[in-house]
Amino acid sequence: MSPIGGADGTIVVADLRKRYGELQAVDGVSFTVAEGEFFGILGPNGAGKTTTLEIVEGLREPDSGSVLLLGEKPWPRNPRLLPRIGVQLQASSFFDKLTAREQLETFAALYGVSRGDAADMLDLVGLADKANTREDKLSGGQRQRLSIACALAHDPDIVFLDEPTAALDPQSRRNLWDVLRVIQQRGKTIVYTTHYLDEAEILCDRVAIMDHGRILAMDSPAKLVRGLDAPTHVMLAEGVLSVEQAETIPGVEGVNADGVSLTLSTRTPAPVLAALAERGALDGLQVRTATLEDVFLHLTGREYRA
Structure with missing residues (x-):
């Protein structure tokens, strides 16, 4: 396993910048993420978290700077990386009128994954008993877990999660924490954003705190708290x-x-x-x-x- 924060990380981001008109959304962001690390990107609304994540995922082109995922450049869209990364966006979209199992099997089929493996993913996220339930009949927490299952359907090496627990009730949030712990225990590298500081403190190996497009601090939650001298x-x-x-x-x-x-x-x-x-x-x-x-x-x- 790569040393946490080392230059040979699974994800290497260097001096990333992105501007929209007068707004400097991302302003010189650099960080590395090690294999198997749970890395959080935190910040208030408009801090540049989602834009940074989208650039790293290869969904958006940076103005300057560089990104390497597993030694490859994600932009222009890199077909070699697609089977190795899983992405769960803030707003999840599903196919109309399909059950949870059918949703997952459809996503899995895009990557040539067997139906049996897709069924295992439903079990992982605690939705085996909802396999025959239509997606639009699931609760908010169940839909979030299905969204994560779809992002994991092809067994990627890196999983990107953008506010996966947003708008969930406390019980659903904690259930999802258990799912995220299991995902990391399977050796996956997780990069995620959240507004819930308590869950970041519990789940993350390291966090980067962003504001106005810049990283203000980056370390393990425990070291950041100790450094505050509060x-x-x-x-x-x-x-x-x-x-x-x-x-x-x-x-x-x-x-x-x-x-x-x-x-x-x-x-x-x-x-x-x-x-x-x-x-x-x-x-x-x-x-x-x-x-x-x-x-x-x-x-x-x-x-x-x-």
């Missing part, structure tokens, strides 16, 4: 301690009372928790450390993006 927040039920008492605890950098809870900010949580234990103030205590969402907001800001 305080830990210790939350107590209102009335357990007064603000004045909390402010005297060594290591507490700030105290906030909102009428429901008392929140202590600290970069040295161990002695603060020990002091709270001595005061008998641990009942109902919650500790919140920094997350990938904190890193994301620190880098991209908090303003609303339409």
Whole structure:
């Protein structure tokens, strides 16, 4: 397996640029993805995630820069790469009036894949019991899983997923996480975009955080969070301690009372928790450390993006 982030990665992107009129959608993007890696591209609306993904997939021509997939250039459209990559787009389109099995068998037939292998893919995504159900009768989560199954029908080496869990309920999202874990365990390289920072933190080996067409940070979620040097927040039920008492605890950098809870900010949580234990103030205590969402907001800001 190639070293993660190495120059000999399964995907190598160098100084990618794409402009639409006055908008610089992609502005000097470079990254590599190793074989078997789960790589996430994160960013607010309009950050350039989808355009970057489409260029890497060979669906869109860059203005400049280079992309290599498995040692091949994806643009102009490269027939040698098509059997080795699977693509699931934001908006999935299916053939009218076909069942889940028929949809998958139709996609598989385009690549010469047997019906038996297609049936195995339905089982992989948990749709074996819906094989004879028409696509338009499936739930949103089931349609997303069918879309991923179609992208995997020909057993590609690299799978591109553009917001695969968008608009799904929490249960469907978590079910899909299990599917994505199984796909990676099969040795597939996964590149995906998402607005759900919690799932990126759980699923991804590395993430690139984009905004205004540029990569602002790129590393494993754990390393990005550690690099933020954000305080830990210790939350107590209102009335357990007064603000004045909390402010005297060594290591507490700030105290906030909102009428429901008392929140202590600290970069040295161990002695603060020990002091709270001595005061008998641990009942109902919650500790919140920094997350990938904190890193994301620190880098991209908090303003609303339409």
